[in-house]
Amino acid sequence: GENVEQHPSTLSVQEGDSAVIKCTYSDSASNYFPWYKQELGKRPQLIIDIRSNVGEKKDQRIAVTLNKTAKHFSLHITETQPEDSAVYFCAASGSNDYKLSFGAGTTVTVRA
Amino acid sequence: SAVISQKPSRDICQRGTSLTIQCQVDSQVTMMFWYRQQPGQSLTLIATANQGSEATYESGFVIDKFPISRPNLTFSTLTVSNMSPEDSSIYLCSVGGTGNQPQHFGDGTRLSIL
Numbered sequence: 001g002e003n004v005e006q007h008p009s010t011l012s013v014q015e016g017d018s019a020v021i022k023c024t025y026s027d028s029a030s031n032y033f034p035w036y037k038q039e040l041g042k043r044p045q046l047i048i049d050i051r052s053n054v055g056e057k058k059d060q061r062i063a064v065t066l067n068k069t070a071k072h073f074s075l076h077i078t079e080t081q082p083e084d085s086a087v088y089f090c091a092a093s094g095s096n097d098y099k100l101s102f103g104a105g106t107t108v109t110v111r112a
Numbered sequence: 113s114a115v116i117s118q119k120p121s122r123d124i125c126q127r128g129t130s131l132t133i134q135c136q137v138d139s140q141v142t143m144m145f146w147y148r149q150q151p152g153q154s155l156t157l158i159a160t161a162n163q164g165s166e167a168t169y170e171s172g173f174v175i176d177k178f179p180i181s182r183p184n185l186t187f188s189t190l191t192v193s194n195m196s197p198e199d200s201s202i203y204l205c206s207v208g209g210t211g212n213q214p215q216h217f218g219d220g221t222r223l224s225i226l
Contacts, residue, residue, distance in 0.1 A: 043217045097160070102156070
């Protein structure tokens with residue numbers, strides 16, 4: 001099955017700086033890569049996703065890049081704010097079953 | 113996106129008992145999934161709840177321990193059977209995933225086993 005690795009496990013950044021989280025996946029058939037943000041005690045919320053026919057997608061301060069050849073994708077958060085502090089999960093799925101395989105998560109702390 | 117309601121939101125149970133978690137969606141959805149999130153960990157897929165047929169379980173999860181029902185396109189239940197402290201987790205349902213629809217999660221059920 002799909003194996004998704006996520007790094008780093010924790011990330012501390014100064015408010016206003018950028019944060020980058022990287023994930024690699026094992027199954028070359030995977031074609032959908034969402035990112036979820038989970039605040040303490042809350043549900044995981046989709047913040048951005050990308051499909052394999054696109055190399056980059058941006059939504060305001062958040063962007064995701066995908067390198068299919070290397071089988072890795074990254075989340076970029078610019079101009080970080082204290083409300084960006086949360087656990088971020090990457091995931092991957094194929095087109096046949098839509099099942100998501102999650103990375104281990106990254107705890108992001110934005111220092112004021 | 114669909115509104116997903118899970119009940120109960122939390123429970124404390126005695127070992128050896130069973131608990132059924134409900135997931136209700138405000139619109140018909142093809143795919144429903146059940147995940148487990150152990151304390152401080154990531155999400156692990158338990159099974160895909162198939163409407164009108166038996167659920168499809170992932171490696172490490174069996175029907176006797178986690179029976180699932182999906183009577184229609186808006187509702188599913190997950191039962192955690194014969195619970196032990198190792199079953200203490202958050203259990204989440206999610207919907208979506210087909211076509212261009214992303215998966216969205218319910219609020220989860222926080223389960224503690226004494």
